[in-house]
Structure formats: structure tokens, C-alpha cells
Amino acid sequence: MTFASNFYLFQSKAASWRDTLQMGTDRTDSDKVPEFLRSELFELDQHIKQLGETLMEILCEGLGVEINRLKNMACSERRHLAGHYYPYFPEPNRTVGTKFHTDPSVFTILLQDHIGGLQVKHGEDWVDVKPLDGALVINIGDILQIMSNDKYLSVEHRVVANSFRKPRISIAIFFNPGNMEIKYGPLPELITPPLKLAIYKQFTMEDFMMKFRSKGLDGKSSLVDYFLL
Numbered sequence: 206m207t208f209a210s211n212f213y214l215f216q217s218k219a220a221s222w223r224d225t226l227q228m229g230t231d232r233t234d235s236d237k238v239p240e241f242l243r244s245e246l247f248e249l250d251q252h253i254k255q256l257g258e259t260l261m262e263i264l265c266e267g268l269g270v271e272i273n274r275l276k277n278m279a280c281s282e283r284r285h286l287a288g289h290y291y292p293y294f295p296e297p298n299r300t301v302g303t304k305f306h307t308d309p310s311v312f313t314i315l316l317q318d319h320i321g322g323l324q325v326k327h328g329e330d331w332v333d334v335k336p337l338d339g340a341l342v343i344n345i346g347d348i349l350q351i352m353s354n355d356k357y358l359s360v361e362h363r364v365v366a367n368s369f370r371k372p373r374i375s376i377a378i379f380f381n382p383g384n385m386e387i388k389y390g391p392l393p394e395l396i397t398p399p400l401k402l403a404i405y406k407q408f409t410m411e412d413f414m415m416k417f418r419s420k421g422l423d424g425k426s427s428l429v430d431y432f433l434l
């Protein structure tokens with residue numbers, strides 16, 4: 206479990222105006238998770254896992270691959286929660302809530318409250334993702350972009366600094382692959398030369414995490430670019 210107010214506070218040009226509490230929700234038995242919230246977190250995680258796996262089936266259907274393909278590659282096995290708290294900031298043009306980035310995950314399930322501030326890049330424009338009561342936002346992440354060989358593209362997004370007089374709260378749950386032994390990359394059944402060639406190389410999650418840590422939270426993925434063939 207970690208608590209931080211920036212991705213890399215000392216390397217970033219601007220500090221993100223937020224505090225973030227992060228924890229792996231697939232390891233709620235760990236003594237790193239305070240005992241008083243272990244059972245609630247476990248219950249939340251069961252629901253999230255089920256929802257994530259249903260989404261994976263739908264995404265596999267969209268790709269035209271066997272519906273359990275992503276699940277069988279352990280894509281629902283690592284679940285990581287980030288609880289963000291964006292305090293009121295009186296000069297919203299001077300910094301951001303969360304700098305623009307794509308999520309490195311397979312995908313992310315995001316719950317935002319009614320304050321708003323999340324934006325996605327559409328062409329050259331930033332478009333507000335307006336809060337909708339009871340709705341969850343699903344962000345495609347870099348790993349799914351690579352596994353789908355660019356059929357699904359990871360979404361560039363950011364959060365503007367919160368100029369409302371109340372704090373904004375959001376909860377993101379990242380789904381990450383959990384198998385450290387196998388290689389990830391474009392699913393072979395999507396590659397049918399000479400018409401469809403693989404765009405990315407195969408890599409282990411260790412390679413991927415090493416690259417992610419060295420890159421930081423910075424713009425549209427040099428992370429996916431790094432794995433281009």
C-alpha cells in the first residue's frame with residue numbers, strides 16, 4: 206500500500222494537485238493492507254474481478270477471438286486500486302490534477318464523483334468525460350492495445366485541476382496481467398500474413414514493468430512505441 210501526491214514528484218515539471226492511496230486488491234490477505242478494511246476490500250475485489258472478466262469476454266468477442274482468451278492469459282489476475290483525492294485548487298491554470306497519460310494496464314475501471322474534470326483526447330481536442338450517476342468509465346490500456354495489435358487503442362486522458370470548492374474523488378482499478386512466465390504481445394490468431402502483420406514484439410511482464418518505471422506518467426505512450434517491431 207502506498208500513499209503519494211505525484212507520480213515522480215522530483216522529476217516532473219509540474220506537481221499533480223492530488224493525493225493518491227494505492228493498493229493491490231488481489232492480495233487483501235497481505236498484512237500490508239490494514240486489517241480493518243481487508244474484508245470490505247476483498248468483497249469489492251470479487252465484484253470488480255467479475256465485472257472485469259465480463260468486460261474481457263466482450264472485448265474478446267469484439268476481436269473475434271475465443272471469449273476466455275484474455276482471462277486465460279491471466280489478464281484479470283492483478284488488480285490494483287488507486288484512490289485519488291483532488292483538493293480544491295484556486296488557480297486551475299497553473300497545474301493539473303493528473304497529467305496526460307495512457308494507462309499501462311489491460312484496461313482500467315474508473316469511478317468518478319459528480320465534480321468532473323476527467324478529459325479524453327479526441328483528435329486534437331480534449332473532451333470532458335461528464336460524470337454520470339452510477340456510470341463507470343472503462344479506459345483501454347497499453348497492454349490491450351498491444352495484444353489487440355492496435356484494434357483497440359489506449360486512450361490518452363488527464364484530469365484538470367479542481368477549481369470547485371469541494372474535493373473531487375475518483376477510484377481507478379487497473380487490470381494487469383499476472384503471469385510472469387509467459388510472453389505478452391499481439392495475439393497470434395490476429396496475425397494473418399501477408400495481410401495482417403504483428404506491429405509489436407512479445408515481452409514478459411518484467412520487461413514491461415521495467416520500461417514503465419523508467420518512463421513515468423508522461424503523454425501518449427512511448428511505452429507502446431518501445432515494443433514496436
Ligand SMILES: O=C(O)CCC(=O)C(=O)O
Nearest residue numbers: 287289317323364375377
Ligand atoms: O481521477 C481520474 O478520474 C483519473 C485517474 C487516472 O487517470 C489514473 O489513475 O490513471
Ligand SMILES: [Fe+2]
Nearest residue numbers: 306307308362
Ligand atoms: Fe489514467
